[in-house]
Amino acid sequence: MWQYMTPGIPDEYFVRGNVPMTKEEIRVLSISKLRLKEDSVVWDIGAGTGSVSVEAALISKKGVVYSIEKEEEGVRLINENIKKFNVENVVVVGGLAPDALLDLPSPDRVFIGGTGDKMYQIFDIVTTKLKEDGVVVVNGITLDTAYSAHHYFKQRLFTVQTICVNVSVSKEAGNKTMMISQNPVYIITVKREG
Template identity: 85%
Template sequence: MTPGIPDEYFIRGNVPMTKEEIRALSISKLRLKEDSIIWDIGAGTGSVSIEAALISKKGVVYSIEKEEEGIALVKENIKRFNVENIVVVAGEAPDALLDLPSPDRIFVGGTGDKMYQIFDIAAAKLKEDGIITVNGITLDTAYSAHNYFKQRGYSVQTICVNVSVSKEAGDKTIMTARNPVYIITAKKREG
């Protein structure tokens, strides 16, 4: 399976899911290794967890989700994709992060209203040379995440991704735009 697994391959419900194009870019920004320890905060359906687990086959993905429907969907998708290196963490960040092992990589797909508290714990527990990738759909999230990590000495890059997908309209094809997504990547510097 290659990165950017088609969305329709996942069991979906009413919880958010990182779309395949954004997922592929976000995962590429994480620079996963075969043995990476990864946190997926706000896992939703588990699409990022699944792809990360398939790449980091000798590592472990901690899939953190607070919603009951999301937890069930992550578990269903784990079975569907037959991955064994995902640990589902049922709980709300930041509290659900406290007892997890220190990660090499962190993906933040959702923070609710606890972004800074989550970032504080993530920054404290992230290993040297670790990478955090944050997806946001608002300018506020992009600015806040970029600024937070920059002020703490991380190497930070923010990109804005605009994706349009073809759709049949009678005998013609049109392009339908999806919401732009900001992908903020922060690399922890040695020190």
């Protein structure tokens, strides 16, 4: 289904429903910030449709991606997208984080696309279980999420970089082309110092 070595599967390739999905351009940047290796153990927390899980699994072919999602519809969509893209190294974990994370193996990389109202509890588990050279990428659409994530990890002596991404996508309007802007997204990249 996806024959390229780079991330960036078009959104319309995924089976979608009424759960959030990390859009293509944001997904490309977020996956790039994860610095995935061929054998990475990845947690995708708040996986939605599984778009990040699928792309991570295609890159980390010898690794395992744990796709954590609390919504039943999301779990169904993740399973459909796993089949559609023929990835066999994704383990779907239906449940609410942070409890759903407790029995998972320690990750090399963590993508956090959603935390609900359990942000700090999830961050606590992630920082406890993250491997020594691990990387965490948090996506947020509010200033509150960006500030909270940045502050939390900085206080725990992680190296933190936050970028704000504004994407506009072209759309035909009669015989003209206009640019339609999407919501800005904060991408917070976290690494252990030293």
